[in-house]
Amino acid sequence: MNIYQNILSAKKESKKLVAVLIDPEKMDLKNITRFLKKVHNSIATHIFVGGSTDINNETENLVLAVKKETNLPIVLFPGDVSQITNKADGILFLSLLSGRNPKYLIDQQIEAAPILKKTSLEIIPTGYILIDGKKETATQKVSNTKPISQENTTLILDTSLAGEFSGKKLIYLEAGSGATEVVSDIIIKQVSKIISVPLIIGGGIRSKKQLEKAFTAGADLVVIGTAFENDESFFMDLKK
Numbered sequence: 001m002n003i004y005q006n007i008l009s010a011k012k013e014s015k016k017l018v019a020v021l022i023d024p025e026k027m028d029l030k031n032i033t034r035f036l037k038k039v040h041n042s043i044a045t046h047i048f049v050g051g052s053t054d055i056n057n058e059t060e061n062l063v064l065a066v067k068k069e070t071n072l073p074i075v076l077f078p079g080d081v082s083q084i085t086n087k088a089d090g091i092l093f094l095s096l097l098s099g100r101n102p103k104y105l106i107d108q109q110i111e112a113a114p115i116l117k118k119t120s121l122e123i124i125p126t127g128y129i130l131i132d133g134k135k136e137t138a139t140q141k142v143s144n145t146k147p148i149s150q151e152n153t154t155l156i157l158d159t160s161l162a163g164e165f166s167g168k169k170l171i172y173l174e175a176g177s178g179a180t181e182v183v184s185d186i187i188i189k190q191v192s193k194i195i196s197v198p199l200i201i202g203g204g205i206r207s208k209k210q211l212e213k214a215f216t217a218g219a220d221l222v223v224i225g226t227a228f229e230n231d232e233s234f235f236m237d238l239k240k
C-alpha cells in the first residue's frame with residue numbers, strides 16, 4: 001500500500017478524499033465493529049488514528065481492532081511519540097509549523113526517528129499548521145502554541161510554502177478538533193493555489209455542505225472526527 005502515491009493520484013484525478021479520525025481516548029473498542037460498518041458505507045477513504053494525548057496507551061489496541069475489520073489505509077496522526085505503533089500502515093510525520101515550540105518542531109521528531117526506523121510504517125512528512133478556529137483546542141493547550149489568525153493570510157500562505165520548500169509532502173491546515181469556525185474557503189483557495197503538494201483540511205467540519213465547500217475551495221483530503229463521535233447519523237449524509 002502506497003498511501004502517499006494514492007493521495008497524489010487522487011489529487012491528479014480530482015478525486016476527493018475523506019479521513020475519519022478516531023481518537024483512542026474517545027473510542028470504546030466495543031463499538032468499533034458498528035462504527036466501521038458505517039465508515040464502510042460512507043465515502044470515507046482513510047482512517048486516521050490519533051489525539052493530542054493518549055493517557056492509557058490505547059493507540060495500538062485501537063489500530064489492531066480497526067485493522068481486523070477494514071481495508072482502508074490506517075494512518076497515525078499522533079499527538080506525540082508515544083502514539084507510534086507498527087500495526088498501522090502509515091504515519092503523518094508532523095511538524096507544527098505554526099508554533100515556535102521546539103518540542104513539536106523537531107524534538108519529538110528526533111525522538112521518533114529511531115523508533116520509526118524499526119517499523120515498516122510509510123512515513124509522510126507533513127507540515128501541520130494551526131489556524132484559529134475560535135475555540136482553544138487540545139492541540140493548542142498541549143503544544144503551548146498559538147494558532148495563526150484567519151485574518152493573517154500572508155502568514156498562512158508563507159508558512160505553507162515554507163513547509164513545501166522544506167520537503168513536507170502534505171500541508172495540513174487545522175482549525176482544531178471541535179473548532180467552532182472552520183478554515184475559511186478563502187484561505188483554502190489561496191493555499192491550494194500556491195502549493196503543489198496535496199492539502200489536508202480539518203477541524204470543526206460537521207456537515208456535508210461544509211465538506212463540499214472545503215473540496216470546492218481546493219482541499220484534497222478532509223479530516224472529520226468530532227462530527228462522527230457526537231452523531232453517527234452524520235455518516236448517513238456521507239453515504240456512498
Ligand code: 1GP
Nearest residue numbers: 177178202203204225226
Ligand atoms: C482534528 O482535524 C481534526 O485534529 C478533526 O477535527 O474533530 O473537529 O472533526 P474535528
